[in-house]
Amino acid sequence: MAPPDDRSAGIYMDAAIAGLAVEADGGHEIPGSRHGVRESFRGALSGRRLDQGDPPWRWVEIVDLTEKPAHFEDRAVWCEETFVYPLDGSPWPPPAEPRAAQGR
Amino acid sequence: MNGDPLHTRLCEEYGCEVPIVAFAHTRDVIVSVCNAGGIGILGGAGLTSDELRANIRWIRDRVGGKPFGVDLLVPASFVEGQMEDLESMIPQGHRDFVADLKQELQVEEPKKTGESWGTLLQRARDLLEVLFEEQVPIFASGLGSPAFIIERAHAHGMKVWGLVGLPRQARRQVEAGVDVIVAQGYDSGGHSGTIGTFTLVPEVVEIAKGSDSMVLAAGGVSTGRHLAASLAMGADGIWTGTIWLATNESATEMFIKQRLVDAHAEDAVQSRATSGKPIRQLRSNWSDAWKQPEAPDPLPMPLQGMLVDGLLAGIREARLEDWMTTPAGQSVEGIHGIKPAAEVVYDLVEEAQEQFDNVLGQPVA
Numbered sequence: 001m002a003p004p005d006d007r008s009a010g011i012y013m014d015a016a017i018a019g020l021a022v023e024a025d026g027g028h029e030i031p032g033s034r035h036g037v038r039e040s041f042r043g044a045l046s047g048r049r050l051d052q053g054d055p056p057w058r059w060v061e062i063v064d065l066t067e068k069p070a071h072f073e074d075r076a077v078w079c080e081e082t083f084v085y086p087l088d089g090s091p092w093p094p095p096a097e098p099r100a101a102q103g104r
Numbered sequence: 105m106n107g108d109p110l111h112t113r114l115c116e117e118y119g120c121e122v123p124i125v126a127f128a129h130t131r132d133v134i135v136s137v138c139n140a141g142g143i144g145i146l147g148g149a150g151l152t153s154d155e156l157r158a159n160i161r162w163i164r165d166r167v168g169g170k171p172f173g174v175d176l177l178v179p180a181s182f183v184e185g186q187m188e189d190l191e192s193m194i195p196q197g198h199r200d201f202v203a204d205l206k207q208e209l210q211v212e213e214p215k216k217t218g219e220s221w222g223t224l225l226q227r228a229r230d231l232l233e234v235l236f237e238e239q240v241p242i243f244a245s246g247l248g249s250p251a252f253i254i255e256r257a258h259a260h261g262m263k264v265w266g267l268v269g270l271p272r273q274a275r276r277q278v279e280a281g282v283d284v285i286v287a288q289g290y291d292s293g294g295h296s297g298t299i300g301t302f303t304l305v306p307e308v309v310e311i312a313k314g315s316d317s318m319v320l321a322a323g324g325v326s327t328g329r330h331l332a333a334s335l336a337m338g339a340d341g342i343w344t345g346t347i348w349l350a351t352n353e354s355a356t357e358m359f360i361k362q363r364l365v366d367a368h369a370e371d372a373v374q375s376r377a378t379s380g381k382p383i384r385q386l387r388s389n390w391s392d393a394w395k396q397p398e399a400p401d402p403l404p405m406p407l408q409g410m411l412v413d414g415l416l417a418g419i420r421e422a423r424l425e426d427w428m429t430t431p432a433g434q435s436v437e438g439i440h441g442i443k444p445a446a447e448v449v450y451d452l453v454e455e456a457q458e459q460f461d462n463v464l465g466q467p468v469a
Binding site for chain 1: 129147149150151177179180181182183184224225226229246247248249251252253255256269270272273276277280294295296297378379380381382383403404405406409413431
């Protein structure tokens with residue numbers, strides 16, 4: 001696993017969202033096939049965020065998973081922010097990291 | 105609208121003659137559907153960038169400016185890093201079960217390797233870049249949200265469609281400005297949602313009401329009756345997949361086409377036996393074998409694939425037809441023959457028109 005804050009990889013901490021309880025609709029292509037699978041998760045945001053590429057493709061990390069697909073063995077999952085739903089109705093998505101202000 | 109219920113907003117905005125969208129992995133099907141008045145969407149998952157580019161150019165050269173698109177399975181989630189020592193996680197009982205099948209079927213086991221997770225996001229980006237470079241009219245996101253790419257796509261004149269299986273996904277995509285929401289019900293082939301098409305579509309139509317987003321009905325759609333019902337539920341058209349597998353142009357093996365014709369809805373079963381993830385597919389000896397009382401539960405992905413990929417490849421090489429299958433939805437019920445794709449389009453339209461005539465021709469009580 002990458003360190004909690006690895007800006008060269010686009011990963012950074014956002015304390016404002018850490019601990020927020022969420023549900024998420026995930027899914028991915030099945031490697032080596034041309035088929036996909038949908039998966040649902042429930043847990044808490046770790047606060048780690050990933051902005052990949054340009055335009056930024058934004059992801060948040062979910063830990064403490066209380067709902068996950070059968071046989072899902074990992075302790076954490078990254079979900080694209082569009083399909084993440086705060087259980088307390090908090091505004092979503094969170095503001096993007098002010099990269100320009102940080103000179104990045 | 106010009107008074108013809110089959111001339112929907114989709115036709116107005118995209119220039120197609122009928123509100124029928126065909127998803128297929130065979131480019132010949134795409135071309136035939138486009139030239140018959142519908143919209144073809146090529147399944148791009150599993151293709152390299154070069155293969156995708158070549159297919160796009162081949163299609164464009166044959167559709168004369170008619171709208172077409174490409175569907176990509178952009179991810180909605182991933183796990184970080186690699187699971188270690190995966191081979192050691194496959195239980196001996198599972199190895200024994202597969203070894204027994206291998207012996208029974210007498211097949212060799214050519215092995216292939218899967219893609220690492222590390223390249224997942226960049227590979228999706230690379231395929232999207234091909235769509236931009238080739239100025240594909242429609243990008244359909246078959247799984248994850250396309251929200252991150254909408255602004256750039258619209259700036260390039262590209263329409264963005266998104267498949268959803270839940271109302272909350274539709275709400276988020278409408279908010280993001282997705283042009284067409286494909287509401288895909290549980291009946292569909294491959295990776296389906298959990299809500300039936302007849303429940304999902306009207307709810308998504310309500311969510312999209314007042315926005316610029318259109319809605320297509322998907323999942324279990326294979327006849328003109330389905331088309332008419334979809335439009336009556338407020339959809340702007342239909343998204344279809346399974347019916348094109350049994351067309352003349354499809355690259356699907358002929359014996360699979362015949363099995364699709366012979367199959368009923370209950371023969372489109374969900375099975376984890378191939379990858380460890382549930383895929384709705386045409387029932388076969390393979391799916392049946394893993395349901396026998398003595399069979400172990402399929403392992404989670406990626407272990408199941410690691411366990412059975414070689415055997416499945418051997419089955420394909422040996423052409424053990426009863427053991428081979430294809431993803432298919434419950435709409436197999438509506439497939440009654442192997443026909444040219446254009447004829448399927450015309451039949452859908454004719455039957456839908458008959459339904460509208462029947463309904464509108466009846467006196468109101």
